Amino acid sequence: MSPVWRAGASLAALLAAAGCTADRIERGVFHSQKGYAVSVPGSGWQVTRDSEADLELKRTAPPGGMLAAATCDERIARREPERLVRHLTFGLKHRADVHTEPLTVGGRTGARSTLRGTLDGAEVAVEAVSLKDERCVYDFLYVAPVAAFESGRPDFQAFVESLTVGAAR
Numbered sequence: 001m002s003p004v005w006r007a008g009a010s011l012a013a014l015l016a017a018a019g020c021t022a023d024r025i026e027r028g029v030f031h032s033q034k035g036y037a038v039s040v041p042g043s044g045w046q047v048t049r050d051s052e053a054d055l056e057l058k059r060t061a062p063p064g065g066m067l068a069a070a071t072c073d074e075r076i077a078r079r080e081p082e083r084l085v086r087h088l089t090f091g092l093k094h095r096a097d098v099h100t101e102p103l104t105v106g107g108r109t110g111a112r113s114t115l116r117g118t119l120d121g122a123e124v125a126v127e128a129v130s131l132k133d134e135r136c137v138y139d140f141l142y143v144a145p146v147a148a149f150e151s152g153r154p155d156f157q158a159f160v161e162s163l164t165v166g167a168a169r
Helices: 001-015 081-088 146-161
Strands: 023-024 029-032 035-037 056-062 063-072 093-105 106-121 122-132 136-145
Touching: 029 063, 035 093, 035 146, 063 146, 081 093, 081 122, 093 122, 106 136, 122 146, 136 146
Parallel strands: none
Antiparallel strands: 023 029, 029 035, 056 063, 063 136, 093 106, 106 122, 122 136
16 A cells, blocks of 8 residues: 555544445435535546545545545534644644635635645645534545645545535435
């Protein structure tokens, strides 16, 4: 397994949602049993089976990985967005160029953090997004080698912005 995918697997473990698995992917849209949906980007992104995240995607050329997961717990949803997004990158070492900003998507407030660092020995760039409502926190993560990072950011942005809540549970 390449260092980038080990890094993605490590980040997937951080987003594990106990006992909840994907319900279905229908016409390019992932519908979670937790009541949210996101569009699966094209351009070579493949669904990774048996992920600990609700949805994990990877692409080999250019390399990168994306994750989506929701935690539906009102206590967690009350936390500040900046604190929530920081938790998504706990496994990243030698952090540099950290930038965190507020973000709103579909009326949900949150935060976006971009940074570089090493994960399982690989140099990576990461974009992490946490959005919340009164019930759930919706986490998104994109990780790629530094040289390939910018090529996947438009797909990641579309992935995050495709979030709809109230989908089939």
